[in-house]
Amino acid sequence: MTALAAPDAATARRPVESRDPFTGEVWARYDAATAEDVRAVVARARAAQTAWAAEGVAARAGVLERFRRVLFARRAEVADVLRREVGKPASEALGSEVSVVLDFARFYARIAPKALRSPWTRPRSPAMWRKRVRVEHAPFGVIAVVSPWNYPFMLAAGAVLPALVAGNAVVLKPSEYTPGSALLLASLLHEAGVPPAVFAVVLGDGVTGAALTASDVDKVSFTGSEVAGRRVAMACAARLVPYALELGGSDAAVVLEDADVGLAARGITWGRFTNAGQTCVAPKRVFVVGAAYEPFLRETATIVAAMGPAGADGAHGVGPLVRPSQARELEAQLADAVQRGATIAARGAGGGPDGYVAPTLLADVTPAMRVMREETFGPLLPVARVASEAEAIERANASVYGLSASVWTADRARGVRVAERLHAGTVAVNDTVIVAGMAEVPHGGVKASGGGRAHGLAGLMECVQTRTVVAERMPGLPQVWWRGGGETAGALDAFLNLVHGRGVRARLGAVGTAMSLLRRARGAPVRGRDESR
Helix, strand or coil: CCCCCCCCHHHCCCEEEEECCCCCCEEEEEECCCHHHHHHHHHHHHHHHHHHHHCCHHHHHHHHHHHHHHHHHCHHHHHHHHHHHHCCCHHHHHHHHHHHHHHHHHHHHHHHHHHCCCCCECCCCHHHCCEEEEEEEEECCEEEEECCCCCHHHHHHHHHHHHHHCCCEEEEECCCCCHHHHHHHHHHHHHHCCCCCCEEECCCCHHHHHHHHCCCCCEEEEECCHHHHHHHHHHHHHHCCCEEEECCCCEEEEECCCCCHHHHHHHHHHHHHHHHHCCCCCEEEEEEEHHHHHHHHHHHHHHHHCCCECCCCCCCCECCCCCHHHHHHHHHHHHHHHHCCCEEEEECCCCCCCCCCCCEEEECCCCCCHHHHCCCCCCEEEEEEECCHHHHHHHHHCCCEECEEEEECCCHHHHHHHHCCCCCCEEEECCCCHHHHCCCCCECCEECCEECCECHHHHHHCCEEEEEEEEECCCCCCCHHHCCCHHHHHHHHHHHHHHHCCCHHHHHHCHHHHHHHHHHHCCCCCCCCCCCC
């Protein structure tokens, strides 16, 4: 991958570096976009968007199909960049990012032509029998996407693909930690036929992101921290620009007393420690009911103790955190828990690179500990014993976050009942994490985890605004209600009886008077007594 040429000293900008988490090596360096650069990119996107929308949804869906084929052909290249930029083993890069984006592309290419069509329909109200209605799904124009570093390819594509197929132009600002993944996504989309101005990438840190949010965009899609999300929401509110936010998560896993504890231990540890624990929807707080606690803890401890660091060659294991600073924050949360009385029930092998944190299982955790109040972004799993299902639900909901959750039980119906009582955007029964990667499933949170939805049909609808067209079939006739005034009140009341009255006799008796509305609409005199007086 070729980095931008270094600018001269007079125009020096903040560098954006792609750094290998295994070695700390900077393997690519780019220039950050200035606010002026951002405005120029957005202006080009706006100029190109009209022609892109005019292509039609079928043509744009065809581009997504070509993108899917291009991505499949270049999947090893994507996995390599993700390993070098985020520290993902090849199995995780292919499984949690490449395969999911392939599914996204196929889903939106197939659903968009049907979902975005706008047929003419008849209104249900008899009073509107002369009207025909069409609800159109119009693109916003230019959508800004600000994406994070933990799943830089999948999360960016999950917002970009529906926006493009809906007819929008998109400007993507990736995390400053993962510029290479975003540029590779752009390369794939451009090869598939998306014009460069219709999908563009601007590189930089939070300053660049703020410039993009404040620029002449029509909507903002943001995935990141709660603190940054609040700033995005305030900036958008000042301009009355709509936004969708996916923010932090402290997802609860509820293990009921009838659960298969071996299965629950395997599923929860996979979800917690995949991507080195840097997953928004990972189970981060586990509540185990009653007698299931000790066997679950034993099973989980055995799994955690056998874990070790992934190899820089892509061998499976737990990779380093994206930056050493992330590891220091996690170690501080762990130290707080131990100081407050938590015990380390198991810890995986050490010896990884700088930024590696050995997978750790905590027992005897309490609500006062940081690991139970904050989002923990790394391979740290706290487990708490609860006395009942009711207490598990109460403790799970006692969080400012509500992104995702999971329930583990041998009784699927019971699991669904518990899921319905959890305050979360998505809940999985006897599985975890995977819901965020299902193309058909709307993904997003409640409470401090944000608002709006990505993925699924709901994610496509986030990328359009509805425009309703109501057309008159008989343009030569005036409307009944244009007359207004009290002179038609009797006839209107008869019409209400005809449509909504109770009993056949009452409704038939109103026919004659109700029909006088039609004669009034034609301007003809109404014979007989004026019922409005």
